[in-house]
Amino acid sequence: MLARFHSFCCCLVRRKDSPAAARITREIESAAHEQNDGIERIDYVTQDNAALIEELAGAPTSQAHTLHEAVAVFRLGGIGNEPGLRFA
Secondary structure, three states: OHHHHHHHHHHHHHHOOOHHHHHHHHHHHHHHHHHHHHHHHHHHHHHHHHHHHHHHHHHHHHHHHHHHHHHOOEEEOOOOOOOOEEEO
16 A cells, blocks of 8 residues: 555656655655554554463463362361361
């Protein structure tokens, strides 16, 4: 798309062979490059954020598993004369 825009700008300069048209064309082309650079930076940050989210999404599962292992030694009683809490 940028190449097509550049071609359009060159055509415009040939038709309107004036310093003002050339200056405006350069400014537009410069702005287009800046926008492209900005979009690339946004894309990089978005991909980085997505990777962090995937990493964090696994954390609760891992933490739940660790907690489950930590409390697995306890058994709840409550039937008849059994104590309510005892070590396995």
